[in-house]
Amino acid sequence: MGQRVPRQARSRAKYNAILQAALELFGERGYTETTIDAIVERSGVSVGVFYSYFASKQQLLLALFRQEMEADDDGLFVLPQRLLTLSETEAYIWKILYQRSGLLRARQELLLLDPEFAQHERAYQQRRHERLTWDLEQLRQAGYIREDIRCSTCAWMLLAIVSRLTDMLDEKSEQEMAVEVQAAALMIYHLLHPDI
Structure with missing residues (x-):
């Protein structure tokens, strides 16, 4: 399953909350020690919502890298x-x-x-x-x-x-x-x- 980037504001807010939670947790615990459950808990979304956007933690990390590259352009x-x-x-x-x-x-x-x-x-x-x-x-x-x-x-x-x-x-x-x-x-x- 490929990554799905939402277009609607409410869905985009959940997607961004997942990205922000992962970024914070990666900084606090590192990539290996950060679990999907911890990301879900910090972001306030369900596990199902997480998997509707990302197939894995690695795909989430790659999405963060893409976001960073876009930020560089900005x-x-x-x-x-x-x-x-x-x-x-x-x-x-x-x-x-x-x-x-x-x-x-x-x-x-x-x-x-x-x-x-x-x-x-x-x-x-x-x-x-x-x-x-x-x-x-x-x-x-x-x-x-x-x-x-x-x-x-x-x-x-x-x-x-x-x-x-x-x-x-x-x-x-x-x-x-x-x-x-x-x-x-x-x-x-x-x-x-x-x-x-």
């Missing part, structure tokens, strides 16, 4: 078209971390469990890299960031930083994370911004 990971201050850079990193933490944690687990998924992941990361490279190039052409950086390499570095910070969410306290995010923001700020 500007979730896209850099604003202006020079960011240091505090805005830090706030932007926090935004990405908290909006992505559950999904990134589930993605990491699934990569270990499902070799086929790695192919999907490579394509997804390549798409994110291309989008971020394009954004950086636009900022460079507008004079908002350094002229002497290679946008493609810089995009990979930024994606790697976000990935590592996401890993740290499970490893470090809130205070330790604040220090790491401040350090990352400072490094990114000085990497991208023209010397004054």
Whole structure:
């Protein structure tokens, strides 16, 4: 059975509640430890409703990935078209971390469990890299960031930083994370911004 995306508002609300519950639970417990029963309970729908939209937990995760890719197209990971201050850079990193933490944690687990998924992941990361490279190039052409950086390499570095910070969410306290995010923001700020 393929995934069915509802069109009616009430059905769409249930579908979105399932996605949100899964995203939260994946962040709290991880993909493996999150059960369909837990997703159903958190979302407030019945098991039958869950299976009317998703054939499995993996199909639900893939739906979350599709939603994330659409969000990227709407500007979730896209850099604003202006020079960011240091505090805005830090706030932007926090935004990405908290909006992505559950999904990134589930993605990491699934990569270990499902070799086929790695192919999907490579394509997804390549798409994110291309989008971020394009954004950086636009900022460079507008004079908002350094002229002497290679946008493609810089995009990979930024994606790697976000990935590592996401890993740290499970490893470090809130205070330790604040220090790491401040350090990352400072490094990114000085990497991208023209010397004054």
